[in-house]
Amino acid sequence: MVVVLGALSLLSAVAQTATEPVEPAPSIVDPASGSGGSVAAASAKPSGGNPAVAIAKPAGADVAGVVARPKNGEGLEGSVTGRKDARTMTLSIPAPRGQITDRHGEPFAQTKVVWYPALKFGQFEKADRSYVIDWGRKRIQQANELFGIQWNVSDEALWQHYRHRRWLAMPVTCVVDKTKRNEVQSKLMQGLILHPVYMRYYPQGKCAAHIIGYTGSAGKLEKGPINYGDPIFERAEGRAGLEMIFNKELTGKEGLLRQDYEADGSLVLKKYEKRPQPGGTIVTSLDMNWQKHAESVLKRYCDRGAFVVIDIHTGEVMAMASRPGFDLNDFVPFISTEKYEALKNDPGTPLFARAFQGGYPPASTFKPVVAITALSNGEIHEHSLIDCPAKIKIGNTWMHNWSKSPEGYIDVKRAIARSCNPWFYQVGIKTGPTAFLSVARRLGFGSKTGLPLVGETEGLIPNNQWMIKHHKRKMLDGDTANLAIGQGVMLASPLQVAQGMAGIANGGALPKLRLVKQVQRANGRVLVSNDPERRNFLNLDPQAVNIVHEGMMQVVHAGYGTGKRGKLSYTVLCGKTGTAQWGPKSKNQRLAWFAGFFPLENPRYAFAALYEGKPNERLSGGRKAAPMVSAFFEHFKKEIKKAITPPPRAMVIEEEGDEDDGRLLDDGPAPRAIPVEEDEDDGIIPSGDDPRPLRAIAVEEDEDEVPRNQNGRRPLRAIPVEEDE
Incomplete structure (x- = not known):
């Protein structure tokens, strides 16, 4: 306080x-x-224009021009x-x-x-x-x-x-x-x-x-x-x-x-x-140390970007940083015209709050929304296999995979981990835009968060009415395919993407975000206290939620995942990379995303990191945005481990034999699971087609074990741009 x-x-x-x-x-x-x-x-001004006596008229003064007699004999008295x-x-x-x-x-x-x-x-x-x-x-x-x-x-x-x-x-x-x-x-x-x-x-x-x-x-x-x-x-x-x-x-x-x-x-x-x-x-609700470190990470890894962290349990925004920024003290007692014009005309737009004012294509960070909708609606099942060639013709347009390579028959979890465009083109069209865009809106996309922010963007989740108004036609399959991979006309702020991840992590409800915990009087008395609230129910199938969580875990911890650089040393992180074309075509500019939540069990923190690329810069969410996430959360390892570790529970084991074979309530803390040693492979889940049972501890990935083209080189990106390895 x-x-x-x-x-x-x-x-x-x-x-x-x-x-x-x-x-x-x-x-x-x-x-x-x-x-x-x-x-x-x-x-009073007497004739002649000379200044007259200016005297106050306190209560009780009834004679014009004369000061009332001061109370208790204090003050002036006169005419x-x-x-x-x-x-x-x-x-x-x-x-x-x-x-x-x-x-x-x-x-x-x-x-x-x-x-x-x-x-x-x-x-x-x-x-x-x-x-x-x-x-x-x-x-x-x-x-x-x-x-x-x-x-x-x-x-x-x-x-x-x-x-x-x-x-x-x-x-x-x-x-x-x-x-x-x-x-x-x-x-x-x-x-x-x-x-x-x-x-x-x-x-x-x-x-x-x-x-x-x-x-x-x-x-x-x-x-x-x-x-x-x-x-x-x-x-x-x-x-x-x-x-x-x-x-x-x-x-x-x-x-x-x-x-x-x-x-x-x-x-x-x-x-x-x-x-x-x-x-x-x-x-x-901000944590000063988290906020400063978020800005430090942005400064280290990018020239322009944003970083948002949300406490899933409370909906509190723990950090929300935009780069570049400006010094608030430049505005006091006033800012000079020259300095203000310099800020306004700076090509980096430091006055622009990218974290909540910027509308960007969410790119592949949106794919979990499509997957969770398709699973909840029964359009696909956990083990449904869909053929994913290198490209698919939709209408008169060929739409490519980011790798220009076929993925073969894959299920939903591998599709998320590999960020496979053809899988989401097909499933998005099968599920229908009305269905997955409705879920997106329940996750907070397309509307303001309700936080006390000036200039917050609503983002954009289109519908047929919007398409008719702006494009003179209804939504076509090509539009649906683009929207299913988070591109096209869809827009979202980093804050909205982090909020959406908080909803996916919760699975049952979207938490109402909070930026202000309390309003106090100067003496410390609390006038307003904001308690955790639910914004709305999601109405998603719990099994579908768990399947998508596992797919997002594989993004980071599987050998074939696109977000391995975002892993943490002390917990299992679920993430999703994203890369999108952005801005005028003449600039050939791209965005890199990495968003998600952790831990896998009982998620506590959701996040979104955005990297704005320079013109003609080659980038991906896995290479540019994911390292920002690991750099941020590893810094608070001790603090976060304490926050996400469940309290120890007592164990009572009923034994028919010797009493000493069981544990009593006062025998000390319950035993903890012993970490399983990993085999020498590329991750918790190997790169092969047959996944093995999940293990408790993630191991370091071998960055060299990535899919290659027949010529031995890494695959080139196609349009629309997506993750590379």
Whole structure:
């Protein structure tokens, strides 16, 4: 549980215009906005245009132009005509913005106190226009020299601020940290101050940038006569991501500060009429270490890609990374036009959240959906054998296997392991697009996940109506064949693919995904807690689910599987590789996928890894995406083993003979299975046609034992592109 502490200790820092603000508490940190305060005053302008006394009208004031008698004898008392330069005002103090944290309380977004250079006018005896402007220009010049800025203020702005708002600081947006403040404090001319403000800060920089979002100013400071509730510095508001979606919960409640000034400009009363209440804390489901490592793996293995991990039991998103990204701190207190244009025009599109905004052909990661539908509907059975030549003519088009080689008669499990296109062409047409696309929709394809994400794609699962609208015809067998291998017009995000794998792993229901675990008050009280839920039932045959699980296990652990590089040393992983054409044909660009879940028994984690290929780059899911998965999960081997290992159970064995032959409840933990030594072959399941019984422990695959063409070379890819070995 994370609690924002010390907010009240910051109030004197942000409310005063002195240069010695109170230091922030550790949980209050940096960037974008600064909250503000407000001022209250009613102004009257006598004839002649000279400024009149601007005095607040508190409750109970019933005589125009006269300050009501202060309660308890505090504050100023006087008349407009007698105390023309006196002021009483009530300013609003924007509350510290709440935190956004990971599941363990590690902060993604915080608020801290920084300082802005500011002018603080006094009450001048000779307050003519030229004197005020000259006074301000000298201090602006010093600020530009000390802080290396270009503070440009018009003469009219200086004069009008003195006339109407000289009791308040006139800041420039230039962040001064504590070190710089201590360095220049003694050098400042009288009237040039460092004005404390709240600013948003993102301590993790780029980490989860597309999810967390950033803040910006909710509006410039007021000009002209002071009004009740004017902020003492600019308010902040969420502009993207969770910062925007949960802006209300993060904003908190503003406070009110009353200040009374004598005619000579001296402060005679400073009273907090209402303390600001810090914003709440948004506790995400993300694990900071997992998120950072996911981004590190993407950086190591690809220039552009995405990685998503979901807890199948709870539906929680543990990590969701997109590459490239950007530093959230670039947006606070504001981002320059030049820097923003550079981000927008970057060919890598760093502002684009590939993990949930990108729509891609799911390619062969979709094949388990077709297989599970065909099995559930009785179109095929576990041991049904289907002849798979190197190519099949559908209509007037020849559609190829990825290897350009025939696979012969194979069953569903080998078809999944080999990612055999001809098998899925035929079974997809036999099953029918209505059937397997309906299952796809129940697995979450073609609709948003419901997570609090900005710009999430729905993906695309077509139907006849869509085809008629966009292609002026109904779906044909060629369309069905393409859809059966996850290509054609079908689109899905990495998040949707991972969600679909979570549904296949569960087998009975699709878990409702969660990105936010709790919304807390600043004191830690839980306002909203999201518990695990079911999104919808899948209505799949349990035996069909088990068969597909075994086929996906063979993808990784069989000698002939296409995803051997994704295996883990400590558990049995079920996966599916995928490779697809993507983007404009002129670029000859491809995608590589590896998605799945583990362990085989009682699956806990589902995942999807995406690799965006460069133009003309030759790639496959097995070679490019699968290694990212093993690199990620091996890093957390100890932690994950603990999470997926079932608790030890006691054993009671009834024996007719000696009592010592059995185990009692208090005899210690139940014995564990002994790993079976593997024969010297290419994996749990050999490359031959007759599979042997499954074994408990996977062995390392011999990368050289892969199918070859007659000329001894590895087979060339055909169009559509699929896995190679």
